Amino acid sequence: MTPERFALLTRRHRQCLRGVKALMGSKEIAAELGLGKSTVDSYLAEAVRLLGARNRREAALALAEFEAQDSGQDTENPAKTDPSKIIPDSTGLSSEPNPVPRPTAPDGSTVGGAVQDGHVHASPRLPLPFRRRGQLRNDMTVAERLLWVPMIAIALAVGFGMLATGLDVLTRVIGRMSHLAG
Structure with missing residues (x-):
């Protein structure tokens, strides 16, 4: 070796x-x-x-x-x-x-x-914004933490948009089915 x-x-x-x-x-x-x-x-x-x-x-x-x-x-x-x-x-x-x-x-x-x-x-690794099992503390720098804030905000916005769109589609499908049945 x-x-x-x-x-x-x-x-x-x-x-x-x-x-x-x-x-x-x-x-x-x-x-x-x-x-x-x-x-x-x-x-x-x-x-x-x-x-x-x-x-x-x-x-x-x-x-x-x-x-x-x-x-x-x-x-x-x-x-x-x-x-x-x-x-x-x-x-x-x-x-x-x-x-x-x-x-x-x-x-x-x-x-x-x-x-x-x-x-x-060592290859650069993306530090995660939370402490993982086995770590004593999160070793992120302030800049890395600040980069995570907009990334999390964008992910939440996309997730909320998908949820709202899904609920809208589901409401329309249920409305059409009830209209056809009635």
């Missing part, structure tokens, strides 16, 4: 993989990070896919080895963690290793980010 693949991992991916390395289950990782179990499973599945690993165990061990090499430490102490005890291969995340090609678009964007000068930059 190349350093570029590890650069695609977010802070949450890394935290979840470190939990797997520490022999923790999804529920334990979720409790420690303040997330839901399904959210942890999603982070782990995405990390497995981004790294091209067979399963969460292999991804966790690869991250640990990468971080040990990156920080100049010795590789993991096998007496400390027996790899066979880390969540078994039958986790259902991936049954066989399938190398993930990094698809690129003309603008250089890839899965999880754009590669520029050998560095991976």
Whole structure:
């Protein structure tokens, strides 16, 4: 696995993989990070896919080895963690290793980010105007919040217009049916 693949991992991916390395289950990782179990499973599945690993165990061990090499430490102490005890291969995340090609678009964007000068930059994501499960707070800037105000107003106006039109059509249909029946 190349350093570029590890650069695609977010802070949450890394935290979840470190939990797997520490022999923790999804529920334990979720409790420690303040997330839901399904959210942890999603982070782990995405990390497995981004790294091209067979399963969460292999991804966790690869991250640990990468971080040990990156920080100049010795590789993991096998007496400390027996790899066979880390969540078994039958986790259902991936049954066989399938190398993930990094698809690129003309603008250089890839899965999880754009590669520029050998560095991976995260793709811009649209921040939502509410706090999602697992977030401590909403990290939107004032400008992003101000952009959401007209977007929400337009969506409400369109929705109200559709409701009014639907009720008008329904009223006309009922009026014609009662006129034909009477």
